[in-house]
Amino acid sequence: MAFVCRKWKSVLERTGSLWRVVHVNPKRLSYWHFSLLCSIFRLYGHHIQKLIWREQSPVYESVFSLISRLRNLRYLRLPILWTLSVVESLAPLSDLERIQINGGFSLTDKDFQRIARNFPRLKEISLNACWQLTTHGVLQLLEKLPYLQSVKFKINSGLLLNDIRSEYAMSEGLNIIQAVAESRFAELVTVLCIHYVPIEMDELWDLVKKFSRLKKLCISNCENLHGIRLVSCSLQKLYLYNLWNVVFISVESSTLRLVEVDHGLESIEHIEFFTPKLKRVAINGSDAVRTLNIRNLSYWKIAKRHLKLFFPSKELY
Numbered sequence: 001m002a003f004v005c006r007k008w009k010s011v012l013e014r015t016g017s018l019w020r021v022v023h024v025n026p027k028r029l030s031y032w033h034f035s036l037l038c039s040i041f042r043l044y045g046h047h048i049q050k051l052i053w054r055e056q057s058p059v060y061e062s063v064f065s066l067i068s069r070l071r072n073l074r075y076l077r078l079p080i081l082w083t084l085s086v087v088e089s090l091a092p093l094s095d096l097e098r099i100q101i102n103g104g105f106s107l108t109d110k111d112f113q114r115i116a117r118n119f120p121r122l123k124e125i126s127l128n129a130c131w132q133l134t135t136h137g138v139l140q141l142l143e144k145l146p147y148l149q150s151v152k153f154k155i156n157s158g159l160l161l162n163d164i165r166s167e168y169a170m171s172e173g174l175n176i177i178q179a180v181a182e183s184r185f186a187e188l189v190t191v192l193c194i195h196y197v198p199i200e201m202d203e204l205w206d207l208v209k210k211f212s213r214l215k216k217l218c219i220s221n222c223e224n225l226h227g228i229r230l231v232s233c234s235l236q237k238l239y240l241y242n243l244w245n246v247v248f249i250s251v252e253s254s255t256l257r258l259v260e261v262d263h264g265l266e267s268i269e270h271i272e273f274f275t276p277k278l279k280r281v282a283i284n285g286s287d288a289v290r291t292l293n294i295r296n297l298s299y300w301k302i303a304k305r306h307l308k309l310f311f312p313s314k315e316l317y
Helices: 006-014 031-047 061-067 084-089 109-118 135-143 166-181 201-210 299-305
Strands: 021-024 050-053 075-077 098-102 124-128 150-155 189-195 216-220 227-232 237-241 248-253 258-262 270-274 280-284 291-295 307-311 314-316
Touching: 006 031, 031 061, 061 084, 084 109, 109 135, 135 166, 150 166, 166 189, 166 201, 201 227
Parallel strands: 021 050, 050 075, 075 098, 098 124, 124 150, 150 189, 189 216, 216 237, 227 248, 237 258, 248 270, 258 280, 270 291, 280 307
Antiparallel strands: 307 314
């Protein structure tokens, strides 16, 4: 449109709302689209405030090199592995308010101190698969972000058990979330995903109570869990996977809307949810299940449309 006439060129340059939010979905783009994206970054990048890339999609170096020019960028989500080089490349974006750090496998405590210095205005940060981060490093990071309103922990996501860092990551993961729960930053935690963490039922109960603003909880591959009993006034989404030793699940929440209990719950016998706002339940269990109790004012409507139960020998709706 910029090549049509001067008027359209002026409209594109002056209308910031056209470029404020940019969603990139490479699965639908051809090579020339990325060339166009580079042009957008060069000509209208000063208008862009939110840049979101589709998960598990490539970010070409020619495009990534221009992101640091988006000086008014506030929200950044890129499906890339965060390294020290990435942190340094994005340093000019000092006004960033929300970032998602995916796969920070190699980042150390010192690197996260650099992140705090580069992006001092952060209001929300997501830490995903930062295997080398220590308890001390996390508390230091949170301490140096005075504007922080929300932190999302995804402990040991994608952890490979044959990786030499796996043993340390599993033990330190529990220490990190327990230390945050005991600190003044507990109220900042809104998302908690724990994988391969040696947590027990009482410890999980205590964490959920202390994370008073927790909205999403995901648990998988935690072998020490033999049961799950939770009470929360903020939890909205609950995902449970590959919990081989869990015998029962009991959750009470006035805000819970979505539950998925799926894959690898071979020992589960009793399931109960006490929540008035539940909208969707998906349970994939085993023949060991004996009781299912969902107390909800609109349960019978939910049961017909949004409740699906699957067991090896039968399928019920």
